[in-house]
Amino acid sequence: xxxxxxxxxxxxPLDIANGQVDMSHGSGGRAMAQLIGEMFLPEFDNSYxxxxxxxxxxxxxxGRLVMASDAHVVSPLFxxxxxIGCLAVHGTVNDLAMMGAQxxxxxxxxxxxxxxxxxxxxxxxxxxxxxxxxxxxxxxxGDTKVVERGKGDGVFIATTGIxxxxxxxxxxxxxxxxxxxxxxxxxxxxxxxxxxxxxxSLGFASAIQSDTAPLHELVxxxxxxxxxxxxxxxxxxxGLATTLNEIAGQSGVGMMLxxxxxxxxxxxxxxxxxxxxxxLYVANEGKLVAIVAAEDVDVALAALRAxxxxxxxxxxxxxxxxxxxxxxxxxxxxxxxxxxxxxxxQLPRIC
Amino acid sequence: MKYxxxxxxAALAQxxxxxxxxxxxxxxxxxxxxxxxxxxHAISRYGVTDLLPSNVRxxxxxxxxxxxxxxxRLDMAIxxxxxxxxxxCTYADTLRIPASAGLSLMKxxxxxxxxxxxxxxxxxxxxxxxxxxxxxxxxAIGFETTTPPTAVVIREAARLGLxxxxxxxxxxxxxxxxRRILDAPAEALALDGLIGPAHVSTIIGSQPYEAIATVYRxxxxxxxxxxxxxxxxILMLVRQCREGRAEVENEFTRAVTREGNRKAQHLMNxxxxxxxxxxxxxxxxxxxxxxxxxxxxxxxxxxQRFALEFKAVADHRGCECGAxxxxxxxxxxCALFATVCTPESPMGACMVSSEGACAAHYTYxxxxxxxxxx
Numbered sequence: 001x002x003x004x005x006x007x008x009x010x011x012x013p014l015d016i017a018n019g020q021v022d023m024s025h026g027s028g029g030r031a032m033a034q035l036i037g038e039m040f041l042p043e044f045d046n047s048y049x050x051x052x053x054x055x056x057x058x059x060x061x062x063g064r065l066v067m068a069s070d071a072h073v074v075s076p077l078f079x080x081x082x083x084i085g086c087l088a089v090h091g092t093v094n095d096l097a098m099m100g101a102q103x104x105x106x107x108x109x110x111x112x113x114x115x116x117x118x119x120x121x122x123x124x125x126x127x128x129x130x131x132x133x134x135x136x137x138x139x140x141x142g143d144t145k146v147v148e149r150g151k152g153d154g155v156f157i158a159t160t161g162i163x164x165x166x167x168x169x170x171x172x173x174x175x176x177x178x179x180x181x182x183x184x185x186x187x188x189x190x191x192x193x194x195x196x197x198x199x200x201s202l203g204f205a206s207a208i209q210s211d212t213a214p215l216h217e218l219v220x221x222x223x224x225x226x227x228x229x230x231x232x233x234x235x236x237x238x239g240l241a242t243t244l245n246e247i248a249g250q251s252g253v254g255m256m257l258x259x260x261x262x263x264x265x266x267x268x269x270x271x272x273x274x275x276x277x278x279x280l281y282v283a284n285e286g287k288l289v290a291i292v293a294a295e296d297v298d299v300a301l302a303a304l305r306a307x308x309x310x311x312x313x314x315x316x317x318x319x320x321x322x323x324x325x326x327x328x329x330x331x332x333x334x335x336x337x338x339x340x341x342x343x344x345x346q347l348p349r350i351c
Numbered sequence: 352m353k354y355x356x357x358x359x360x361a362a363l364a365q366x367x368x369x370x371x372x373x374x375x376x377x378x379x380x381x382x383x384x385x386x387x388x389x390x391x392h393a394i395s396r397y398g399v400t401d402l403l404p405s406n407v408r409x410x411x412x413x414x415x416x417x418x419x420x421x422x423x424r425l426d427m428a429i430x431x432x433x434x435x436x437x438x439x440c441t442y443a444d445t446l447r448i449p450a451s452a453g454l455s456l457m458k459x460x461x462x463x464x465x466x467x468x469x470x471x472x473x474x475x476x477x478x479x480x481x482x483x484x485x486x487x488x489x490x491a492i493g494f495e496t497t498t499p500p501t502a503v504v505i506r507e508a509a510r511l512g513l514x515x516x517x518x519x520x521x522x523x524x525x526x527x528x529x530r531r532i533l534d535a536p537a538e539a540l541a542l543d544g545l546i547g548p549a550h551v552s553t554i555i556g557s558q559p560y561e562a563i564a565t566v567y568r569x570x571x572x573x574x575x576x577x578x579x580x581x582x583x584x585i586l587m588l589v590r591q592c593r594e595g596r597a598e599v600e601n602e603f604t605r606a607v608t609r610e611g612n613r614k615a616q617h618l619m620n621x622x623x624x625x626x627x628x629x630x631x632x633x634x635x636x637x638x639x640x641x642x643x644x645x646x647x648x649x650x651x652x653x654x655q656r657f658a659l660e661f662k663a664v665a666d667h668r669g670c671e672c673g674a675x676x677x678x679x680x681x682x683x684x685c686a687l688f689a690t691v692c693t694p695e696s697p698m699g700a701c702m703v704s705s706e707g708a709c710a711a712h713y714t715y716x717x718x719x720x721x722x723x724x725x
Binding site: 260 | 352355359361364365368395398399400402713714715717718
């Protein structure tokens with residue numbers, strides 16, 4: 001963020017309570033500097049940002065660098081259990097965490113729509129700052145652009161993260177082997193259905209909260225347990241089904257799930273039923289899938305369950321040999337079916 | 352989930368599976384058609400065939416509204432949106448069906464056509480009220496289940512005196528399609544019974560199937576869309592076969608009566624009348640098998656307002672959707688299935704809707720291909 005700390009004439013403070021984003025806030029001029037200085041700096045405050053240079057100079061750490069990027073276009077901007085601000089932090093933090101990395105730095109780019117109330121933007125920035133502090137990451141650089149009214153939808157946020165990965169941690173999508181067990185860290189579909197319930201005004205589903213949360217601590221606990229963790233992934237867009245199909249393809253294996261073992265909240269199941277959706281395809285923002293060596297499954301499950309974010313963790317299936325790389329499931333009824341890739345767009349603008 | 356989980360219960364399913372296994376005569380085959388795509392979807396999604404004896408076969412029927420829509424009708428909808436520049440409101444399932452000239456409603460939208468996905472006919476009417484300067488057309492498809500809501504909005508549009516709202520009516524009727532299926536020669540399609548529609552029957556009742564059961568001597572069991580409904584219906588069909596009966600029985604008594612929903616029937620009758628004939632994909636042209644707006648509501652008929660004409664268009668040459676809809680072929684019999692025709696790039700309508708036989712088999716059941724041939 002390019003904030004010059006020179007003496008300058010008196011500028012009336014931003015009218016956050018009543019003001020709106022206008023085109024000048026993205027012009028590169030004084031209005032933009034003011035927006036950054038009065039809106040973002042106080043919420044994200046840290047020495048790198050305060051330096052006001054075009055980019056942040058960061059200290060190196062031992063291990064390998066890990067980098068991930070995530071753009072957020074969720075609608076509505078505020079939903080039960082979170083908002084686009086904390087989601088933008090958690091999305092990238094979790095992508096880093098799924099490699100076993102310790103997240104350190106974030107960049108944040110904002111595309112604002114002309115007319116966005118400044119009060120809303122502040123609420124989002126505040127939520128982002130809080131989420132970053134809680135996750136132990138620092139927002140060290142960023143960018144702000146403004147598009148004309150009707151060309152955006154309030155605000156889009158893109159974040160990029162950098163983390164450090166110890167030399168001995170080797171977690172990747174191509175490491176699943178036949179016999180490995182598949183775990184999830186908790187109930188599925190909460191984030192997607194919280195948003196859909198709000199969008200569709202489903203009164204009976206209004207208690208559903210997004211599960212958006214940073215997962216790196218849960219990952220750390222899992223790794224400390226000593227379990228041989230082969231693959232970690234957060235089942236965001238496309239849900240569990242899509243994530244497992246990705247892994248099956250990368251590792252060249254098949255999978256067999258037990259439908260009765262997959263945890264889904266009753267309210268989420270009901271809302272999905274109502275809208276004709278399958279919870280296995282609905283997005284999560286605070287859950288992970290872990291594939292671990294069969295002999296370590298109990299240790300891994302105990303480790304996950306000991307952490308508040310993994311209390312409802314469950315073993316849902318196993319990896320098997322399959323040249324077709326099908327993800328299959330024994331249904332609750334006792335039949336078999338494929339759990340295929342998501343086809344088309346089930347829920348647009350979910351994250 | 353109360354009132355739903357009961358119909359997906361594993362222990363009850365095992366009981367029913369045992370009862371079916373005990374009821375079938377081992378030395379013969381049972382071939383039952385589930386008429387509705389809703390049944391097809393439930394059977395595939397819950398793996399119901401795994402719970403049936405190997406001599407009980409389920410054959411997918413034509414009861415998928417998106418699948419039976421002929422390309423010519425889609426072309427009319429696309430022409431409305433692209434040429435007549437109306438706002439076309441449609442159910443999401445129709446968006447990706449391939450139409451003529453490499454188009455689909457989705458591709459027409461990318462070319463700038465104003466095509467909106469709606470959840471109900473009422474959404475389309477609301478849109479017409481919100482933009483009085485623009486013509487809004489509701490692309491009305493479906494069997495008797497979705498027809499009453501269309502009738503409601505047409506009557507409402509008349510009451511409001513809306514001049515910018517009309518309906519492209521493609522509503523079709525179940526009993527004529529069922530008769531067309533059963534008219535097929537036995538060597539093409541030998542059926543031992545039909546699993547009758549769930550939601551359609553809530554509207555029309557069980558009575559219309561009685562003549563079909565009698566004339567064709569086939570048992571019909573109306574069943575709900577939950578997996579245990581389907582299994583119970585199969586048990587009832589097997590028993591009818593054993594006892595040499597060909598009757599209409601109702602498994603779905605929690606929603607279906609003999610008379611059906613009289614109010615909805617009156618409403619349909621007030622707004623719609625029978626077309627002389629209608630072309631179905633796969634089933635050909637069937638007399639008195641579809642509805643159009645009555646003269647008194649003609650001003651809301653998009654076909655009249657925009658002088659649209661239906662032109663029959665042949666399906667893709669390799670596509671077996673027609674045979675699939677008649678129940679004479681299985682998705683794995685189609686050379687296009689899972690090769691060039693997938694849910695991501697469908698060649699035929701049966702691969703588009705989740706109720707289509709090909710989409711259901713691709714999404715849930717294709718691991719079976721090569722294992723067995725049920």
